[in-house]
Amino acid sequence: MAKGVYKFLNPVGIQEPVEQHGLAPRLKTLDGARITLSVGAGGEQGILIPLAKMLPERYPQVNWNISYAAPVATKAGSLALDEGKWGEADALIRGVVW
Amino acid sequence: MPHLSTIEKYGIPCVFIIFEDQDKCWEEACILNGVPNIRRVWGSRHVPGPEDVATWIDDLMEALVRPLTEEEKNPPKWKVSDPRYIFEGTVLEAQEFFQQEEEIPQLYNNSPICKYTDGLPIVPPTEELVAEMLKGTSHKPDELVTYQTDHPNLGDRINQMGSSGVKGEPVYFMPMRRKATVEKIATIGVMSGCKPEHMPILLAIAEAGGGCGDGRGGGAYVASGPYAKEIKMNFDTNVLGPGNRANRTIGRAAELMWRNLGGNIPNVTNCGVWGSSMNNCIPENDDALPPGWSSIREEYGFKKDESCVVPVHMGFSTRNTEFMPGGYRELQKSGHGGIGRRLGVKGIPGPHNWMEYFIDNLWADGEGGKTFFLLPEMARDLQLYGFKTKNDVYEWLYKKSFMTIKEYRTHQTPDVWTNGWKAIEPTSGKPWKELDEDYMVPAVADPFSNCIIVTGGGEEMALWSGGRGRDSGYSIDNWR
Numbered sequence: 260m261a262k263g264v265y266k267f268l269n270p271v272g273i274q275e276p277v278e279q280h281g282l283a284p285r286l287k288t289l290d291g292a293r294i295t296l297s298v299g300a301g302g303e304q305g306i307l308i309p310l311a312k313m314l315p316e317r318y319p320q321v322n323w324n325i326s327y328a329a330p331v332a333t334k335a336g337s338l339a340l341d342e343g344k345w346g347e348a349d350a351l352i353r354g355v356v357w
Numbered sequence: 358m359p360h361l362s363t364i365e366k367y368g369i370p371c372v373f374i375i376f377e378d379q380d381k382c383w384e385e386a387c388i389l390n391g392v393p394n395i396r397r398v399w400g401s402r403h404v405p406g407p408e409d410v411a412t413w414i415d416d417l418m419e420a421l422v423r424p425l426t427e428e429e430k431n432p433p434k435w436k437v438s439d440p441r442y443i444f445e446g447t448v449l450e451a452q453e454f455f456q457q458e459e460e461i462p463q464l465y466n467n468s469p470i471c472k473y474t475d476g477l478p479i480v481p482p483t484e485e486l487v488a489e490m491l492k493g494t495s496h497k498p499d500e501l502v503t504y505q506t507d508h509p510n511l512g513d514r515i516n517q518m519g520s521s522g523v524k525g526e527p528v529y530f531m532p533m534r535r536k537a538t539v540e541k542i543a544t545i546g547v548m549s550g551c552k553p554e555h556m557p558i559l560l561a562i563a564e565a566g567g568g569c570g571d572g573r574g575g576g577a578y579v580a581s582g583p584y585a586k587e588i589k590m591n592f593d594t595n596v597l598g599p600g601n602r603a604n605r606t607i608g609r610a611a612e613l614m615w616r617n618l619g620g621n622i623p624n625v626t627n628c629g630v631w632g633s634s635m636n637n638c639i640p641e642n643d644d645a646l647p648p649g650w651s652s653i654r655e656e657y658g659f660k661k662d663e664s665c666v667v668p669v670h671m672g673f674s675t676r677n678t679e680f681m682p683g684g685y686r687e688l689q690k691s692g693h694g695g696i697g698r699r700l701g702v703k704g705i706p707g708p709h710n711w712m713e714y715f716i717d718n719l720w721a722d723g724e725g726g727k728t729f730f731l732l733p734e735m736a737r738d739l740q741l742y743g744f745k746t747k748n749d750v751y752e753w754l755y756k757k758s759f760m761t762i763k764e765y766r767t768h769q770t771p772d773v774w775t776n777g778w779k780a781i782e783p784t785s786g787k788p789w790k791e792l793d794e795d796y797m798v799p800a801v802a803d804p805f806s807n808c809i810i811v812t813g814g815g816e817e818m819a820l821w822s823g824g825r826g827r828d829s830g831y832s833i834d835n836w837r
Binding site (some may be wrong): 313 | 362366372388431454
């Protein structure tokens with residue numbers, strides 16, 4: 260058997276091609292922009308507490324919305340921005356994602 | 358990521374804070390979700406918050422206004438292919454092919470990884486061997502692996518990645534969200550060293566997502582029902598060890614599904630930490646269930662003469678009873694020894710509830726239900742002690758898990774799932790923050806979060822790991 264030539268089947272899973280989209284257009288200016296900072300549930304307070312404080316201090320021209328995600332054990336927990344509020348945000352900052 | 362990419366597609370510019378060592382995982386997840394290279398900055402794992410934030414806060418804001426590059430506006434198409442044959446040559450050449458390693462430049466990856474195997478040699482999957490393997494099922498080779506029954510509790514993360522759990526819908530293997538045919542499962546079965554009669558359980562495991570879990574590895578599988586005996590699985594001494602072909606090769610196949618079907622590459626497509634070592638598939642020992650105790654399949658609504666597999670936690674979080682088997686025997690035979698002294702039964706013959714020995718510390722550093730792997734003798738002692746059903750044990754564990762809020766607040770994970778203690782505490786219906794410090798709360802959501810598998814044999818030791826998953830059992834018989 261070792262000397263014969265065989266065809267060997269492919270164990271790799273079937274990857275469906277995913278249509279690739281460009282990034283959303285960037286903001287023309289920060290002045291007056293409605294930017295949501297979505298703080299991930301339970302994650303990295305060491306980063307996010309000072310960030311939530313420093314952003315409005317450093318960028319007062321922005322119309323800030325600081326939101327806190329729901330617990331991760333629920334579907335809402337992984338949502339950075341509720342779909343009903345997409346029209347209220349010009350941009351989104353989310354952290355820490357992992 | 359599916360949610361985040363949807364926001365970007367909707368037209369809202371985003372920027373995210375991640376960690377540098379996870380950047381490659383980020384890139385892969387972006388492509389998989391159709392928006393390559395979503396902008397991000399790297400936080401530090403080490404530098405104190407204010408100092409860390411000051412180093413990147415301006416980059417964060419600049420990412421929202423910096424004009425897009427041409428590639429960011431029009432990313433290249435993602436080309437994929439799925440040839441039925443992957444190699445042609447001799448068996449020896451095929452061994453080399455399937456064990457080939459690839460170097461993946463990525464932070465922390467300091468060594469190559471095997472492209473198709475777990476690092477060990479495989480049986481090269483010739484068309485002839487795969488055809489022989491396919492005789493173990495009535496399902497057609499080109500049939501897609503789909504849910505044979507409804508599975509409504511797969512979990513948000515798996516649902517978001519495409520698997521609906523709805524009967525007839527395809528199973529997507531994580532982390533790369535790929536599908537599989539029955540033939541691909543047979544191919545992996547051949548590679549793992551399985552026999553044709555293993556096909557029904559391999560397909561049931563595939564229906565349950567293989568060894569992929571939500572992309573970070575899925576623990577292990579328990580086989581429950583007469584099928585385990587049919588294929589001569591070992592449910593006695595050494596149930597987790599090497600030596601039994603069915604236990605080991607079926608467990609190995611689940612792991613090869615993670616690599617080949619799921620596309621798992623540590624630190625590239627999967628941000629796991631320690632990895633998940635190869636686990637045997639574990640058969641339940643039906644014959645050793647104490648009177649009145651249900652099999653795991655009956656707990657999930659299967660009949661006694663049916664067979665299924667159940668995903669269970671088994672990995673680095675697994676612990677064992679930290680007493681010597683002889684000490685256990687002395688407890689039950691005469692009440693002598695340290696366990697008897699702790700339980701206050703010195704000199705009194707058993708049966709005693711040996712779980713009392715460690716119950717006070719069972720949730721000291723983690724919450725949630727536990728899955729216990731019990732030797733028949735230890736299960737029997739619990740039954741003789743007074744737990745007439747498994748549910749009695751589950752209920753007892755639940756009640757024992759209660760602790761004061763003062764104590765509970767010294768635990769870490771509730772910070773997350775209570776949303777910083779702003780959520781509602783389930784047993785009182787009141788916000789966590791409004792409850793007295795001495796209010797008692799359970800560390801286990803409900804009794805059924807606990808799980809007992811009776812299996813194994815030999816010296817009196819038990820294992821336990823994380824609690825029962827939300828998902829249910831998967832029929833083996835549907836794949837015969």
